[in-house]
Amino acid sequence: MYQEPTNRSRDSRRNFLKQGAWATATVGASVASLARALPVHAAGDDTLRVGLVGCGGRGTGAATQALRADSGARLTAMADLFPDRLDMSLAAIQKESDIAAKIDVPAERRFSGIDAFQRLLDSHVDVVLLATPPHFRPAHLEAAVEAGVHIFAEKPVAVDAPGVRRALAACIKAAEKDVSVVSGLCLRYHLGFREIVRRIQTGQIGQITTLYANDYRGTLWLKARQPDWTDMHNQMRNWYYYTWLCGDFNVEQHVHFLDVCAWIMGDRYPAKAVGLGGRQQRTQPEYGNIYDHHSVVYEYADGARLVSNCRQMKGCQNDMSVQVAGTRGTASIREKRGGITIQSDEGKWAYDGLDNDIYQTEHDELFAAIRARKPINNGSYMAHSTLLAILGRMATYTGDEITWEQALNSQEDLTPPSYAWGPAPEVKIAIPGETKFA
DSSP: OOOOOOSSOHHHHHHHHHOOOOGGGGGOOOHHHHHSOOOSSBTTTTBEEEEEEOOSHHHHHHHHHHHHHOTTEEEEEEEESSHHHHHHHHHHHHTOTTTGGGBOOOGGGEEESTTHHHHHHHTOOSEEEEOSOGGGHHHHHHHHHHTTOEEEEOSOSOSSHHHHHHHHHHHHHHHHTTOOEEESOGGGGOHHHHHHHHHHHTTTTOSEEEEEEEEEEOOOOOOOOOTTOOHHHHHHHTGGGOHHHHOOHHHHTTHHHHHHHHHHTTSOOOSEEEEEEEOSSOOSGGGTTOOSEEEEEEEOTTSOEEEEEEEEOTTSOOEEEEEEEESSEEEEEOSSTTOEEEEETTEEEEOOSOOOOHHHHHHHHHHHHHHHTOOOBOHHHHHHHHHHHHHHHHHHHHOSOEEHHHHHTOOOOOOOSOOOSSOOOOOOOOOTTTSOOO
């Protein structure tokens, strides 16, 4: 059975848990990187050198937010599997007039290919923004922590249980090394969400009996396969549609609202789950092997339930929210003005405070923590909420009731045999009742 690492004292681990490559990255950081002290100021001045890893839309946004978060932040290196994605990202960031002067990424610090991440680490950055497809996150976390580099890690942090265990171990080590790890589970940085969660946790709606997490949305992007693409090229370009790369919709996207439910429950996680799911609209081969809908009922040891529903279909009603039922009232949580409310025996309450840019706030708090030498470590909840989403996928793919312990100790490793630009992992679509838990 899996146990979290105990290479330091129990107190060190307990304190951590209280706080909220590509393939070659697993080799670890270079000797030069390992020799560096933990960065707060670079090159004897006020500069914090930022490296972007994964130059898609979210990575591009994260880079702009990082540069706006701190007067001394400078974008000095970028890495992506594909040079065209890197070039597009750099051009987009350069168009932001307020941060254009903070970009210093010459050709020799633009890294592409399988080993791009390791070469970026070797360029001596102080902060890395990890925004690749989720499959690569555990290896990147390990290498960044080993190098003593502060981390912003997009959600989720793994696509399978072995990856979750690696991510947890890396984040425990980060806590021991005073390295900050801030998660892209950005709803925890929403001021309104923070206030309503505080109220729920202090008993305003009584004991929680049921949570409802909805993520009903339309379809997303798809990149047409080009004649010169191998199967691996196509899967990497369309990573969202392959479970080994993204974890499926329940993991890659719905993890946000599942994490809000975990947060409300005081970062307690359910004992078991059962669910259903499938492919109703996205049935064509170009949509890989992920489902377009999942419905999961998670059950806690005390009998409380989390009813989770997510759907990605065009032409349907959208709803992205968490509803909470308690013994003294109910709460409704939506990321829109007027959407954060409580109805209890004390009356109605609605959040009317500041509306903040949650993406900016997470970077503001990361860089403030680095400057203050007071590390933030979101590692525990970002890994466990990732597992919560993976547990749901296991339940929908197999049709079985899966326990939390089974999920945590699962040996299913979605890593492909190699990352060569040729054949890709077989595209197998899970069939409940036939697909077996591993």
